[in-house]
Amino acid sequence: MKQQAPPISHVQDIPRVRTKKKNRKIIQNWQLYLFILPTVLYFIIFKYIPMYGIQIAFKDYVPSLGFAGSEWVGFDHFIRFFNSYYFWDLIKNTLGISVYELAVGFPLPIILALLLNEVKDSAYKRTVQTVTYAPHFISVVVIAGMIIAFLSPTTGIINSFIQLLGFEPIPFMSDPKWFKTVYVFSGVWQSTGWGTIIYLSALSGVDPQQHEAAIIDGATRLQRILYINIPTIIPTMTILLIMNLGNIMAMGFEKILLLQNPLNKSASNVIATFVYEAGLLDAQYSFAAAIGLFNAVINAILLITVNHIAKKTSETSLW
Amino acid sequence: MDLNKINETKADKVFMGFVYVALTFALLIVLYPLIYIISASISDPAAVNSGEMWLWPKDITFEGYRIILQNDAIWRGYMMTIFYTVFGTFINLIFTLPTAYALSRKDFYGRRFFTLMFVLTMFIDGGLIPTYLVVRNLGLIDTVWAMVLPNAVALWNIIITRVFFQSTIPRGLEEAATIDGASNFKLFVKIIIPLSAPIIAVMALFYGVGHWNSYFNALIYLADRSLYPLQLVLREILVLQEMSSNSVSMTGGMAEFIHSQQQLAAIIKYGVMIVSTLPIIVVYPFLQKYFVKGVMIGSIKE
Known part of the structure; x- marks a missing residue:
């Protein structure tokens, strides 16, 4: 028994020493907690309290009663939303715009990056980069203004060209058929250049010796792109694809809101703009919060599913 | 990478030709609307709206900028x-x-x-x-x-x-x-x-x-x-007024009012795009360098 005593006391000592060390660290660095305090308060007030407030999706929110005091109504708002006549239109528009955007907008930066990567650093290459990055910094309001001005059936330059070619002017902004295309291709114009940066940085990691060896073996440029460069950027592509798919129900809603008008609404009415309208214009807070929550849940499920599939098939995943 | 030059095959030369054509195409597609806006902002609105002005300024006028500089809402928003x-x-x-x-x-x-x-x-x-x-x-x-x-x-x-x-x-x-x-x-x-x-x-x-x-x-x-930032003022000029020209016509004095509003919007719309983006254009060289670095750090770390 006596022989066992020392080890026990020794074992007990470790946590005590650790606690002491930890306390010393906390006391010594107390000012660091002041450093982080404003940000912690910010996250509590503007992120965690709204998270707590999401309960109004299951309640009838009355401003005077607050988040907690309002009465529970269960899934009433969700049921009302699912049974509404616009439910399937919203889903169809939301998914339609996102899938279209992904199909066109995802491959283009990859292609542009692969092409840019073939050109040696030169004034020409830098010009292409400087110019194609620039639209990224134009505000969404100006972008919307440009779209509306350029596509006007009477005064827009695009329709001037269309008429020059002998066709009838196209009412892009008032014909619902055109809405998705206008949205997607204006996005391509604005973000393709900027989207190349992340791929160019991945491509700069390719070992030059691999290319040298391939050249000696007689591989053409195209072959080297296909068998060296593209495999190098596949992990980056996978990560971005997962993130895009996880965001498929939450697209650039600020631009849609600006481009939306009564005539194209049958195509431009998406979940996010509907939440804005129902919640902030019509003050149906609980109903709008419920729709927002539904959208967020679908997004989360998509993200988890896609990440899971990616993990299983390619060994690249977000977590 | 001098090996590139030595071993360049005919297929490679054709391919590089294609690369330069594609990049030039991308360059022009992005550049054209930007040049158009600058030209349109100093051209006679009639020439702009008719499509006569399509690349370089035509019938140069600074009327648009004069109106913008006199507009209280834009100043205040700025x-x-x-x-x-x-x-x-x-x-x-x-x-x-x-x-x-x-x-x-x-x-x-x-x-x-x-x-x-x-x-x-x-x-x-x-x-x-x-x-x-x-x-x-x-x-x-x-x-x-x-x-x-x-x-x-x-x-x-x-x-x-x-x-x-x-x-x-x-x-x-x-x-x-x-x-x-x-x-x-x-x-x-x-x-x-x-x-x-x-x-x-x-x-x-x-x-x-x-x-x-x-x-x-x-x-x-x-x-x-009175608290509106520039972007909200722009939204009224660029998005909401243009919208009224697309929707159904109104009658009487209202129609005239809207017409004059439209004329005004037509004169100043390209100018306000420039004026509102000017500070960004001025800092763009710094932006490009630093933002690219920021994207890189982000991509390495996460």
Whole structure:
């Protein structure tokens, strides 16, 4: 028994020493907690309290009663939303715009990056980069203004060209058929250049010796792109694809809101703009919060599913 | 890579020809609308609207700019946007730099907890309506604080700044300062900040551009026109008035009023695009360099 005593006391000592060390660290660095305090308060007030407030999706929110005091109504708002006549239109528009955007907008930066990567650093290459990055910094309001001005059936330059070619002017902004295309291709114009940066940085990691060896073996440029460069950027592509798919129900809603008008609404009415309208214009807070929550849940499920599939098939995943 | 030249086959030459054609195409597609806007802003609106002016300015007039410079709403919006950008960016830096510094310190007990607390909000989020209600309950609606506090800090920028501190501030420096009896506050203000000019510049640009270009917070939190930032004024000129020309016609005096409004909008719309984007154009060379770096850091770290 006596022989066992020392080890026990020794074992007990470790946590005590650790606690002491930890306390010393906390006391010594107390000012660091002041450093982080404003940000912690910010996250509590503007992120965690709204998270707590999401309960109004299951309640009838009355401003005077607050988040907690309002009465529970269960899934009433969700049921009302699912049974509404616009439910399937919203889903169809939301998914339609996102899938279209992904199909066109995802491959283009990859292609542009692969092409840019073939050109040696030169004034020409830098010009292409400087110019194609620039639209990224134009505000969404100006972008919307440009779209509306350029596509006007009477005064827009695009329709001037269309008429020059002998066709009838196209009412892009008032014909619902055109809405998705206008949205997607204006996005391509604005973000393709900027989207190349992340791929160019991945491509700069390719070992030059691999290319040298391939050249000696007689591989053409195209072959080297296909068998060296593209495999190098596949992990980056996978990560971005997962993130895009996880965001498929939450697209650039600020631009849609600006481009939306009564005539194209049958195509431009998406979940996010509907939440804005129902919640902030019509003050149906609980109903709008419920729709927002539904959208967020679908997004989360998509993200988890896609990440899971990616993990299983390619060994690249977000977590 | 001289091997490239030596072993260049005919197929490679054709391929490189295709690469240059494709890149030039991309260049022109992006460049054309930008040149068009500049030309249109100093051309006679009649020539612009008829499609006669399609590349270089025609019947040059500065009438549009004259009207813009005389417009009170645009001036006021400009002033408010400058204020929101400067004040908002200042608040952003006050929040971001100390937080990122604390999180960069390995001896800061609780850094994992705080990081988790912040990162979690990337995945779970209260959404538009609850956030709006919180801002309203705090009494921020129709105050300048609504333009500043709900975006006081961005997680992504904290992460980038933390990476900067971790990779550039030598560990020995902090230990030496502590042994000398300097407090963390003194250390941060006297030593860390002077060493951090590059990241401060990057963060000021990141946040600054965000403030300059944003319109949505102003749209939902501000009803008082005297507080409108430039982007909301632009929205009225570029989006709402143009819309009225697309919708059904009105009768009598109203139609005339709208017509004159449209004429006005037609004269100034390209000019306001330039005027509102001017500050961004001026800082663009810095933006490009630093933003590219920011994207790179982000891609390495996450």
